[in-house]
Amino acid sequence: MNKTHFRAEILKALGQPTRLKIIDFLRDGERCVCEIFPAIDEEQSNTSRHLNLMVSSGILFRRKEGVKIFYAVKHPEIFELVDLATLIMTQEINGRHKLLLAA
Template identity: 65%
Template sequence: MDVLDLCADILKAMAQPTRLRIIELLQDGEHCVCEIFPAIGHEQSNTSRHLQMMLKSGILKQRKEGLKIYYSLRHPEVLAMVRLAEQIVVYEAERTSSLVKGKGVKR
């Protein structure tokens, strides 16, 4: 595997709305899986699959305390990547809106 393959793996691990919700939740610090799944509105088994994928790609880290498993962001730079994507979405929405306004919609 080369660096681009590894980069693609990280981006794939982030490229899903549920995983982005988890990243947003973890921006404030670690959370137990028992807190994560109700906060994002998914079942525990589904949430655990998403957490494991992000853990495997290096986005998250975990620690165990008794029976509880806590997750946190391994690299806070992941949040910067999400913010950049949000900026692109806003830019594209504004660009599309100005194109539509500029053409005038004929009926």
């Protein structure tokens, strides 16, 4: 895999609503699957798949403790990146609003 594909994989892993909800829920630190899936209101199996995908693409890491598996965001820059997306979104919404007002 070349670097463009690697970068794309990271961004793609973050560019999905269910996965973004997981990232947001993990802002306060690690959580086990049994906490995550009710919090984001998704099925356990679906949540598990998304968690695994994010581990594979370097977004999350996993820690086992007894029967529970805790997931956490691997790099603090992930949050910065997501926050930038939020900022861009806000600017977009404001820009569109201004256009509507000007029309």
